[in-house]
Amino acid sequence: MQTAITDTNNINTIKDESKINMNIIFALTLVHFTGDFYSSFSSPLMPVFVDKLSLSLAQVGIITGLVRILSFVIQPCVGYLADRYQTRSFIFFGLFFTIIFIPLSGIATNYYVLMLFLAIGSVGSSMFHPSVTGMVPLYSGSKKAFALSIFNTGGTLAFGVGPIFISWYVASFGLEKMPLTMVIGVVFFFICLAYIPMPVSEGFKNTGFIGSLKESIGEVWRPIALIWLVMVLRSVIAQSYMTFMPVYLSKKGHDLVSVGIIVALFIIAGTISGLWAGYSSDRLGYKKIFATTNILMIPATLIYLWLPGKWVYLGAFIAGFFILASLPLGVAMAQTLAPKGRSMVSSLMMGLAYGLGGVASPIIGKLADIYSIETVLFYLAFLPILSIIIIAKFPDVRVSDSY
Numbered sequence: 001m002q003t004a005i006t007d008t009n010n011i012n013t014i015k016d017e018s019k020i021n022m023n024i025i026f027a028l029t030l031v032h033f034t035g036d037f038y039s040s041f042s043s044p045l046m047p048v049f050v051d052k053l054s055l056s057l058a059q060v061g062i063i064t065g066l067v068r069i070l071s072f073v074i075q076p077c078v079g080y081l082a083d084r085y086q087t088r089s090f091i092f093f094g095l096f097f098t099i100i101f102i103p104l105s106g107i108a109t110n111y112y113v114l115m116l117f118l119a120i121g122s123v124g125s126s127m128f129h130p131s132v133t134g135m136v137p138l139y140s141g142s143k144k145a146f147a148l149s150i151f152n153t154g155g156t157l158a159f160g161v162g163p164i165f166i167s168w169y170v171a172s173f174g175l176e177k178m179p180l181t182m183v184i185g186v187v188f189f190f191i192c193l194a195y196i197p198m199p200v201s202e203g204f205k206n207t208g209f210i211g212s213l214k215e216s217i218g219e220v221w222r223p224i225a226l227i228w229l230v231m232v233l234r235s236v237i238a239q240s241y242m243t244f245m246p247v248y249l250s251k252k253g254h255d256l257v258s259v260g261i262i263v264a265l266f267i268i269a270g271t272i273s274g275l276w277a278g279y280s281s282d283r284l285g286y287k288k289i290f291a292t293t294n295i296l297m298i299p300a301t302l303i304y305l306w307l308p309g310k311w312v313y314l315g316a317f318i319a320g321f322f323i324l325a326s327l328p329l330g331v332a333m334a335q336t337l338a339p340k341g342r343s344m345v346s347s348l349m350m351g352l353a354y355g356l357g358g359v360a361s362p363i364i365g366k367l368a369d370i371y372s373i374e375t376v377l378f379y380l381a382f383l384p385i386l387s388i389i390i391i392a393k394f395p396d397v398r399v400s401d402s403y
Contacts (some may be wrong), residue, residue, distance in 0.1 A: 021139035025147050027195035028132045028139075033154035034188040035095050038102045038181075039125045040162030042067055042118055045105075048175060053111055063115055070122035072355025075347035078130050086199055094127025095192065099185030106170070106178025133346035135199055137335050145286070145332040149278025152328040153271045160267035164260065217338040217345060223395050224334055224345060230290065230387045231330040231349050235357020238323050240364045240380055241301065242266065248373040249312065262316045269317040270324025277325040278332065286333040287394045293325040294384040294391060301381035305374065336397055 046060055055063075078090060102121035108114035133151065140147030170178060217224050245266075246259045254262070273293075281289040304312070304319035330353070334345040368376045 020141045020143045020147055023195060024139040024197065025136065025150055027192050028136055029151045029154035030188055031091060031095055031128055031132045031154075031192050031196070032151055033158045034185055034192070035098045035125055035128050036155040036158035037162045037165075038098045038121065038185060039071060040159045041102050041166045041178075042105065044163040044167050045170060045175075048170060049105075049108075049114060052175060053108070053114060055111060059111055063118060066115065067118050067122045068355055068359065070119055071125045072350075072352065074123075075126045075130050075350070075355070076344060076352050078126050078347060080344055088131075088196065088198060090131040091128045091196065091199075092189070092193065094124040094129075094131075095185075095189055097121055097124025097127070099124075099182055099189060103179045103181045103185075106175040129350060130344070130347040131199055132196075133331060133350060134335075134344075135196075137332075137339070143279075143282055144336065145278040145281040145329060146275070147278070148332045148335075149274045149276075149328040152274050152278075152331075156267055156271045156274060156324065156327075160264055160271070164264065220337045223337055223397075224348070226390050226393055227330050227334050227337075228348055228353055230294075230326075230390050231353035232356050233383055233387045233390075234294075234323070234326055234330075235354045236360045236364075237297070237301070237380055237383055239354075239357045239361055241304070241319065241323065241377065243361055244364065244368060244373050244377060245304070245316075248377065251373075254312075262313060265313055266316045266320035267324070269320035270327070273321040273325035274328050278328050281329055281332065285396055286329050286336075287391065287396050290326055290329055290333075290391045290394065291388060293322050294387045297322045297384045298381055302378070305377055305381065333394075333397055337395075 043064075046064070049055060050060060081090065098121050100121075101117045101124065105114055105117040105121070108117055133148075136148050136151050137144050166178075166181070169181065173180075242263065246263060249259050249262060277289050277293060300319045300322040304315035307315035327350075330349040331346050334349050338345050364376060364380070
């Protein structure tokens with residue numbers, strides 16, 4: 001079937017709904033990569049900010065918590081607005097704020113200015129994520145999960161290369177030169193501006209937040225809630241291993257470069273597995289891939305935790321492959337179940353679920369102080385058992401299904 005859409009120049013063009021539009025999918029992925037590339041700068045630079053501004057650990061905790069909340073937890077509110085209004089403003093203002101204000105953190109003169117710059121940049125991240133994720137299914141044809149996995153690869157890759165880039169850049173040129181990194185983002189910004197079409201509103205202007213939720217996911221709220229729970233559990237595992245394994249490996253004698261490579265392998269493996277999971281779920285259905293990845297997540301995390309010496313590099317790749325594989329699946333399945341609320345359910349599965357997973361980090365850290373990092377990560381490896389029980393209750397949904 002063919003339908004008319006409006007491109008960036010407001011000219012009616014025709015798209016074949018059975019085929020993936022790689023130009024637009026690439027542009028949306030580039031937005032995702034660019035925004036997450038800059039969003040990844042703050043964590044590796046915290047030690048530098050501590051030295052420059054004499055920050056206390058309490059202040060570091062406040063900044064980290066604020067960034068996490070503004071980047072992820074408020075995304076459902078933005079998703080609600082994105083489903084109401086047909087505008088590219090959320091995408092481009094969000095990307096603009098991220099590109100400009102996070103690099104400005106390099107010239108922050110005190111704690112409050114640093115917090116302000118990072119807060120505005122984090123709000124920008126929340127602004128573009130729901131809108132661009134909600135647009136992916138419109139241009140993915142019959143390859144919805146695969147297209148979302150390509151899109152997700154942009155963000156995963158950004159969080160892999162961003163910290164490496166900014167650490168090298170600041171070490172080479174200093175924090176005061178950090179605003180010059182805006183140039184990269186500005187170039188990408190104009191490429192995205194040229195290719196991204198106008199989002200399609202779901203027409204919820206006359207309904208409130210609760211009304212929009214009822215309209216978009218009211219009939220399928222139970223499976224949506226089950227998917228969301230699995231995504232939260234996955235996020236707790238992923239963020240705990242990404243946060244505390246580097247500390248654990250350092251205590252076991254791995255140097256900073258070695259730890260950086262291990263973390264990079266973990267993320268790169270997730271980039272590859274996301275593409276595999278998306279492609280496979282288009283053929284086999286979401287439920288089977290969800291179940292497979294969560295079952296294999298248990299031995300994969302234990303292998304990562306226990307492999308000795310240089311074998312840990314292989315362990316990191318295996319663990320990252322299965323822990324991160326299902327990230328695009330939750331979004332794709334939820335959008336298939338609730339096609340009228342694409343941005344809303346995207347923000348629930350990616351933003352809110354990921355944010356709540358991160359909020360659990362202080363709890364995991366406190367438990368690690370009490371019982372040791374190895375003990376806590378060992379027990380976390382069995383958390384997918386709960387996910388598998390929940391997945392068993394999933395409906396058997398495929399891309400072609402419409403609710």
